[in-house]
Amino acid sequence: MNLVSRLQQIATQKPDKQAYMFEQTSATYGELNGAIMKFASGLAKLGVNKGDHVALLLGNSPYFIVSLYGAMRAGATVIPINPIYTADEIHYILTNGDVKVVIALDVVIPTLMKLDGRLPNVEHIIICETPQGKEHGIFVPEKMKSFTNVLATGDVPFFGPELHDDDVAVILYTSGTTGKPKGAMLTHKNLYSNAQDVADYLKINEDDRVIATLPMFHVFCLTVALNAPLMNGGTVLILPKFSPGEVFKVAREQKATVFAGVPTMYNFLYQYPDGKAEDFAHMRLCISGGASMPVALLKNFEKKFQVIISEGYGLSEASPVTCFNPLDRPRKPGSIGTSIMNVENKIVNELGEEVPVGEVGELIVRGPNVMKGYYKMPEETAHTIRDGWLYTGDLAKMDEEGYFYIVDRKKDMIIVGGYNVYPREVEEVLYSHPDVVEAAVIGVPDPNFGEAVKCYVVSKNQQLTEQQLIAYCSEHLAKYKVPSSIEFLEELPKNTTGKILRRALKEQVISQSGAM
Incomplete structure (x- = not known):
């Protein structure tokens, strides 16, 4: 099983179930799966073969979901990129990542034009239209293709090549603290296992309506707010960008049940003068990750909005989640919780030996979610993955009940x-x-x-x-x-x-x- 085949399964079982909502539009699982098939077929007609690399320069929208799942169905490896990156930052990833096809928002065209002639391996640039692009009258050169036209050329049904667990599905370029970004290769097994394990651990089901306002090109949103709900038949409420007012509005009007955010978002929501507990009346769970949440903020937020925040931990190289505060046991403020199912976390010293309970050491991780390695960086891979364990570079400790606490980044x-x-x-x-x-x-x-x-x-x-x-x-x-x-x-x-x-x-x- 993988992300693509599981979504196909949900679409077959519940074709009329709402898969996502975006602004004034929505789509059922049947409609979404049909669009994914058509787009995958359209990519294949452009010459996209199994193993080719397809980059996404897209924000939060249906374009992202259809492009991601469509490219994977076509057998391609997807490389999500922040669309507000500079031309040089984009150039490095497209070149280092051996990208053949770019799918981008029309507002990114001026940036891509700066790279004209510097991307010999890029054969096609597929442009997604936005209201902002139309407003500014952005000219689309002939060599670029319209997303709408590529979609229209596709055939249904289209199932694409056979996907194997060990095939690389996504390459995520991590910013890192020094040097150039490294491309973490995540396989179909990595992504599917983590999405399914997160969904099961947090009890995300078909009745859940999950707000996706974190950037979809970032692994936190990709797994927790997009793939996880789609794996269990939930509905994704897509917000193009984070806005406290919009979060409260969508939560209230769409009866959202799950919100995922980083601590800064919770801070903005807490400080927002018009935010009320009634807006989160249907919210059963808030999820925090990406950075450690200050305990004072966690307690103040929960008291004001009468909702539980489950803090977790992850990193790109682990697809990303390794820990979450469990829902069936006491949550511990300040803790990232316990190991999710199928994933092991351990605290070790400089020699790689497990340290006693309560002692600070480096957090290392093992499981089906751990990346295949860094793209074209065997030495970095060997340094980061040792004897099957991923060395995170984070300092942490574990208490006697198996709850982990991030102390800090090793380098910080x-x-x-x-x-x-x-x-x-x-x-x-x-x-x-x-x-x-x-x-x-x-x-x-x-x-x-x-x-x-x-x-x-x-x-x-x-x-x-x-x-x-x-x-x-x-x-x-x-x-x-x-x-x-x-x-x-x-x-x-x-x-x-x-x-x-x-x-x-x-x-x-x-x-x-x-x-x-």
């Missing part, structure tokens, strides 16, 4: 005078202050202690001072963990999923010190 740990300081611990204290909206902690060079703790804070109280906040931290943290400096910002740098980018803050410090 700050060493002050020989003592380890985990940024998350300091951020938790900052978030507990009533005037702090957002916080990020990094290590900066210090002539006396090697490193010092520096904080960046967004506050809703313009009168809050650095001294007051440092004093507050002193009440809750050991002396060596107390920030040496706090800088107030209007907003913190974030990626497209809303995850706060400590790396960007570190780069800013480096550039400033270099300028001096």
